[in-house]
Amino acid sequence: MLLALVLAGTPEAEQQLGFARSLDGDGDYYRAIGEYKRFLYLYPDSPLADEARLAIGRAYVHGEQPDAAEAHFLSLAELSPEWQARALLETGWARYSAGRSQAAIFSLQSFLRQYGARDAADADRARYLLGWALLTEDKSEAAVGAFAAVASLPEKGQLTEAAKNWRSLPRKSPLLAGLLSVVPGAGHLYIGEPLVGLAALGWNGLFSFALYESIRRDQVGVAVLLGALELIWYTGTIFGAVSGAQKYNRDVRLQALDGLRTRFNDRPETWPPSPTSR
Amino acid sequence: MLFLLAAVASLTLTASPPPFGNAHHPVTREVSPSTPVQREVPAGDFLLVAYGFYRTVVTPIDGPRCSHRPTCSAYAREAISRYGVVGFWLAYDRLLRDAHSSSVRQLPVALRQGRIVFLDPLEESTFWFP
Numbered sequence: 001m002l003l004a005l006v007l008a009g010t011p012e013a014e015q016q017l018g019f020a021r022s023l024d025g026d027g028d029y030y031r032a033i034g035e036y037k038r039f040l041y042l043y044p045d046s047p048l049a050d051e052a053r054l055a056i057g058r059a060y061v062h063g064e065q066p067d068a069a070e071a072h073f074l075s076l077a078e079l080s081p082e083w084q085a086r087a088l089l090e091t092g093w094a095r096y097s098a099g100r101s102q103a104a105i106f107s108l109q110s111f112l113r114q115y116g117a118r119d120a121a122d123a124d125r126a127r128y129l130l131g132w133a134l135l136t137e138d139k140s141e142a143a144v145g146a147f148a149a150v151a152s153l154p155e156k157g158q159l160t161e162a163a164k165n166w167r168s169l170p171r172k173s174p175l176l177a178g179l180l181s182v183v184p185g186a187g188h189l190y191i192g193e194p195l196v197g198l199a200a201l202g203w204n205g206l207f208s209f210a211l212y213e214s215i216r217r218d219q220v221g222v223a224v225l226l227g228a229l230e231l232i233w234y235t236g237t238i239f240g241a242v243s244g245a246q247k248y249n250r251d252v253r254l255q256a257l258d259g260l261r262t263r264f265n266d267r268p269e270t271w272p273p274s275p276t277s278r
Numbered sequence: 279m280l281f282l283l284a285a286v287a288s289l290t291l292t293a294s295p296p297p298f299g300n301a302h303h304p305v306t307r308e309v310s311p312s313t314p315v316q317r318e319v320p321a322g323d324f325l326l327v328a329y330g331f332y333r334t335v336v337t338p339i340d341g342p343r344c345s346h347r348p349t350c351s352a353y354a355r356e357a358i359s360r361y362g363v364v365g366f367w368l369a370y371d372r373l374l375r376d377a378h379s380s381s382v383r384q385l386p387v388a389l390r391q392g393r394i395v396f397l398d399p400l401e402e403s404t405f406w407f408p
Contacts, residue, residue: 192381196374203374236370243371244380246406251383 029063066098140166187241
């Protein structure tokens, strides 16, 4: 009688996992992880257990806990050789999704080197993710190669073309910006910030004039103080122009990436990529 | 009996939460965030004194005028404590800037204490450092 009551209170495996999926779909990732773990505790040998294991790692990523996701995938790699391959691919996906493109490139290249010939769909997903990670890191030529190597993708041509055109995006030379800033403000004018350049010119002009006047009047103490300050402003203006050029280059590429991401699913969880996946 | 129950309840709610949370401190994250790294300027540093003076004397008189977050003074303090001389350049560059990261992109905005502020952390300008 007691056993019957206990069994009656145990949720069915499918229902249990369905509840976890539902929480996951609602964006309640932390409770979803708990429910996936409960499922694995109750039904460790279920055919659906692998799905729950994978979903835990993905929910960590969606819940913005990439470190926990990586640790989870690392623990899955110890389960079997199949999981070793899967965990490496998912780690690459997790790293890219968390904005760690450089680390993602490392994982995905490792995956392709070790398991690239094992499963065509997984290899294509890895190459696709690798292309996006390389593009994020401004390595457009390598990205062209990665996208071109994807075997089954209708949008391959568009993505390869976008990666090929990456080099033609506007770019400002940090070196030239720094050199032009020998005349305060000219470097900022070059990077498209005329108002900042004008402010830098005025500020440096004001301190230079005050320094000149203090030297002319033999006010050594004031001259030393003004000279020290002007040195900071002057070198700071050069630094600001170099930094501004770096920001300009990054922002132009970020905008281009955002434009591509609105058209394509850049972090697919399945293959081929679905426009509706998260 | 009621008094006893109330005493137990209040004791439960005021006690520090166990790792799995309680009614007063529910768990909202699966893993607690790591402790933030403290990057304090060494005590007695001239810049720390100057920053303290600015924050406790000048700012209350002048009012919260900075439209960036972190504020320019906090930004300068962190920049100098982390990068030394380069921190001065970063602070000067910050003072010259407005709502733009570059000519093609605006800084992200947030609402803080009823004011719209521009989010411009130090990493926004140091991402390209080797």
